[in-house]
Amino acid sequence: MSAGHRYDAIVIGGGHNGLVNAAYLARAGKRVVVLEKRHVLGGAAVTEEIYPGFKYSVCSYVVSLLRPEIIRDLDLPRHGLEILPLESTLTPLPDGDHLVRWADHDQTRRELYRHSPRDAEAYDDFGKLMYQLAVAVKPILAMVPPDPTSLSPKDLLGFGRLARHFRGLGEEQFHALFKLMTMSAADYLDEWFETEPLKATMSASGIIGTFLGPRSPGTAYVLLHHYLGEIDGAMRAWGFPRGGTGGVSESIAGAARRFGADIRTEAGVAQVIVKNGKAVGVALENGDEIRAPVVVSALDPKRTFLEMVEPKDLPDDFVDAIRRFKIRGSSGKVNLSLSELPDFTCLPGMGPHLRGAISISPSVDYLERAYDDAKYGAFSRRPYMDIIIPSMIDPGMAPPGKHVMSIFVQYAPSDLDGGWDETKREAFGDAVIDTLAEYAPNLPGAILHRQVLTPWDIEREMGLTQGNIFHGELTLQQLFCMRPTVGWADFTTPVRNYYQCGSGTHPGGGITGASGRLAALKILGGRPR
Amino acid sequence: MLRTTPFHSRTAPLCEAQNWRRWAGYVTAGSYELTHDREYHAIRSSAALFDVSPLFKYEIRGRDAVRFLDRVVTRDVSKCVPGQVLYTPWCDEAGKVMDDGTLSRLEDDTFRLTAAEPNLRWLLDNAPGMDVEIADVSDSLAALSLQGPNARSILGSASDGAVDGLGFFRLTTARVKDVSVTVTRTGYTGDLGYEIWVDASDAPRLWDVLMDAGGPYGITPAGILALDVARIEAGLILIDVDYVPAHRAIIEDRKSSPFELGLGWTVKLDKGAFVGRSALVEEKRRGPEWELRGLEVSWESLEEVYTEVGLPPQLPSVAWRTSVPVYSQGKQVGYATSGCWSPILKKYIALAHLHASHSRPGTDVHMEVTVEHQRRRAKARVVETPFFNPERKRAAK
Known part of the structure; x- marks a missing residue:
């Protein structure tokens, strides 16, 4: 397909930021096409039924700071966005005690008081x-x-x-x-x-x-x-999206389509076509070409600049800066299908604590030790975990009476000693289950299916360089006017008419949509140079 | 002494919040949990179970039941087939609304009417000369409301299949496990939902069976606070909050006609004589002076008035039920009577009585908001109700 200018803009990558970007451009009357490599939209904000009847929020599992203005501008509720409360955080302790922060202020104060009257205040x-x-x-x-x-x-x-x-x-x-x-x-x-x-x-x-x-x-x-x-507490831009995080992506895609955007899956982009220092279109992996006066990349900075375009089209110092941009993956994800709920020794049986987050973080030393493993190239033998049981919040995530569990795991270094392979991946999965079994002994016996994702898998499947969930670490030297690098934090790039809108741009990280929106406003405000 | 409902032995141990509210002389749960958020979301994303036993219920039977009811209510009862349910208000002679409820045609000559207030005397007063018996079954008949997208699956898994194909505003008798009930596909949430009518002596058993069957589907006991948000989203009015029943109004201005309450569609002037008809014919000709509409408060405007005092917008955490002035160009043109933050629409919404001159959907008005003790005004737009109207509410499957 090399027909002239059927589109005003091409967005590379159908993750949530790419979709937000496309929706805003389409809302302003632009003819936009989104090109997603995978068969599903959402990038890392995706829901997939990998084991029949059980739905996993494969990577990203909660919505944190989805910008309220995006919810309003795109009327996402109309397209199915529904964010359910995730109110408590349980930290089970190895000695059989626990700490819970509840939705209710007095309940939390009393619980903290049990541990320290000073801390409660x-x-x-x-x-x-x-x-x-x-x-x-x-x-x-x-x-x-x-x-x-x-x-x-x-x-x-x-x-x-x-x-x-x-x-x-x-x-x-x-x-x-x-x-x-x-x-x-x-x-x-x-x-x-x-x-x-x-x-x-x-x-x-x-x-x-x-x-x-x-x-x-x-x-x-x-x-x-x-x-x-x-x-945005009362607004509840924070919580568990109904249908998993794919529900967020689907609602944004719905809004984009309503504004007229064209969204294609299984349409991987091989290269951005640059002529005379100007982006003029993209070449797809299948050989097709699509031309448009604006090309936007929702990919991470490494892919946006080191893979999608030739280094010769970029200034040397810029290429160096992008090469130095820190994007080390440090986390993995384990998704479980369960025949029954985990029974925590510290709070036995079914209870409201199973409807919130469960954090395996008994002490700062524990976390620092988990980091020590990673510093020297191993995955944490006793990792930090942030767990939710989506089916307790949205029963539709699993067949009636069954459950799914989402386990965010840190640390799993992308540059594991000797590299990742399938054996090491499963060993990492075992470390996760073994650790959890110390707190909920019935868990191993309840597992019907297990999906383990290491940074290696996240890179290969979702296309996140080094499996970094934020498209680049959220550390101070990589934030705001430094994201992804000085001089290019305003969503433009050294290639004219080529823009960036992924999490590797300001403010980055999490399902916020802010990068996609700001980039669209930039594109719409400033005429393509 | 307030009375407890036939479900109290089941609801009381679950009511962690001890948040009990009065409803027609009974105590019912305001919320079971310390906050009502999850109960609300159950209505919209899984299923919520409400004890609605305090409703007044009347059974009307006899050869003249249709003729009698057609005389009392504004809907055309002769068009209501057995197995059908009508929502209807009824009026006084001046065409002002006294109450509203649902009318179920159980059999050819047997109906059941629900009401928010006692209406036995009014019904009896309208019955002379007719072959009809009116019985107050308020105490002997208990009721649960099961509302939400999973309501059908839950009832389906617990009952004999009679409910599966039940259409919107239809009724059936059914057996839920071993309990005989009447099920109507009705509710006060604007969602897929059912109301289940049961002999008071079977009430605890019905609760147990539904809670048991509903567990895997996320069934959640829910109280009035959650219901109040859902019914505003559905644009459903509440007696004594959004309107004053005509026979309780101390001054004439407090009364409202069905046309003024957005219930014009329920007034069947061509069905023949009924109480209030001539006044309503006249009002229809003139056009109503007031109209009940939705308001959507502008977020940007709300943000503006709060930013002035250094705060992000403070949203109501529960639905409010007070009278709030509505203005246009500095002049008061109406008043809102219920409002809430809609978690599903992510909008601040209200139900408002607007002077006919300012009731056209799309009209921009201002609603009063109190910001740090100061009366301020936020922009709002007049919209049609319901605010929220999912397809599943009426869907066949």
Whole structure:
């Protein structure tokens, strides 16, 4: 298909950001085509029935910070988006005790009091401070990062706006923000709390998707992310999407189609066609070519710049910067089909704790040891896990009376010593099940089917370089005006008419859709150069 | 002393929140859990089980049952076939709404009418000279409402198959395990759902059977707080909240006609004489002065008024039931009577009485919001109800 300009824009990759991007472009009247390599849409936000009757949110398993403006602009509820509450977090402990944070404030306070009366009160103070900071930081998510090296009025104005957001902060809040930006999650939480499982479970949010441990500096700021979700609390942009995370992708695709976007699956792109430093279309893996005056890549920066285009079309220093961009995969995923619910020794039987998150993070030492394994090229023998039982929240995920379990596992380094293979993958899966069996002894006997994904699998199947779930680590040197690299954080690229809109751009990470939206606004606002 | 319903022995141990609410002299659960979120989401994503026993229920039987009911209610009862259910209001002589409920034609000459308020006297007063018996079965008949996308699967797995093909606003007798019941495909949520009518003595057994069968489908006991959100989304009005029953109104202005409540479709003026008809003929000719509509509050506008005080928009966590002024160009043009944040639509919605001049869908108005003790106004748009109307509500399968 080499027919002239049937489209105004081509979006490479039907992950959630690519779909959001296409939806916004189509909403503005552009003729858009989305090209997805796999047979299903969603990228890492996908639901698949791998074992008959049981639906897995294969990779990404909750929706965290899906931007409310996207929900509204695209009218996603009309296209089936439904986000169900995921209210509690249980941390089972090896000694048979547990720590639960419930939806109800008093219930949580009483539970924390059991572990530490001081922490029970500190928790509220901490929550208030984080909320205030989150309110101050939130506008950044909706802004195209300005270029700090540029003196253009637009960039200066951008920094001016940024300064204004922070000027409103009081002294205490400013200091806290500074600490969050520089400290490790463990150190920062040490200033507030003494309960180990509380500190460990909270600091775990700072290490997800990074190749860092809870004691690595720079991990504290991600604590804020949780509270960013809290701002939209009543809006509930946070929780378990009905039908799994594929439900989110499907609703965005539905909106995009309604606006007229063309969405094709099993249409892998081999190369972006560049003529005279300008993107003019794409060549598909099947040999077809599609031309359009705008090409947008929703792939990660490595693929966007090192695979989709020739290095000769890019400045050397830019290619170097992208090569140095850190995208080490550090996590894996285990999905289980279960004949019965796990029975936790610490809270036996069926109960509301099975409807929330379950975190295997008994202490900061435990997490740091898990990291130690990974630092030296092994997967964690006793890994950190973030677990949910989707069928308890949305019974449609499994046949009546049966269950599915989603286990996010860290660490599983992409550059495992000796490389990954099928034997090592299953050994990793065994480590996960063995660890869990210590807390829920009936689990191994309840498994009907098990899917184990290592970074190796995630790269091969979902196309995420090194299996990094965020398209590049969410560490400070790779955020905001540095994402993916200085000078190119505004969704443009050194190739004219070639744009980037994946999680490797600001603000990146998680099912937010923000990158896809901001890139679309950039494309629509600035005429293709 | 408030009374307990026939399900109390089952609902009481489940009511963790101890959040009991009054309903027609009974206590029923406001919410079972500490927050009602999950109960609400069960209505929309799995199935919720409500105890609706406090409804008033009347059985009307006799050769003149159709003639009698046609005299009382606004719908055309002669067109209601056995096995069918009608939603209908009824009016006083001035054409003002006294109550609303569902009317089930159980057999050729046997009907069951539900009501929110006691109506026995009104029914009896309209019966002279007719061959009809009216019995108040409010106490002897208990009722559960099973609402949500999994409701059909649950009833199907627990019953003899009579319910499988049951159409919207149809009824059937059925056996749920060993319990004899009447099932109507009705509800107050605007979703796929059923109401199950059972002899009070069988009530606990019915609860057990449904909870048991519903477990694998995510059945969740739910209370009034969750129901209130769902019924606003469905655009269903509530007596004493969205309208004052005509015979309780102390001043004339408090009364509403069916046309003013969005119930014009239930008024069958061509069916012959009925209570209130001549007043309604006249009102139809004139056009109603007020109309009940939906409002969608603008998020951007809400964000604006809250940003001024340094807060993100604060949304109501439960549905509100107060009168809130609605303005257009600085003048009050109506008032909202129920409102809530709709978790499924992700919109702030309200039901409002609007002066006919400002009731056209698409009209922009302002609704009062209190922001940090200050009265502010947020933009809102007039829309048709229901706000939420999934296909499964009426779908055959």
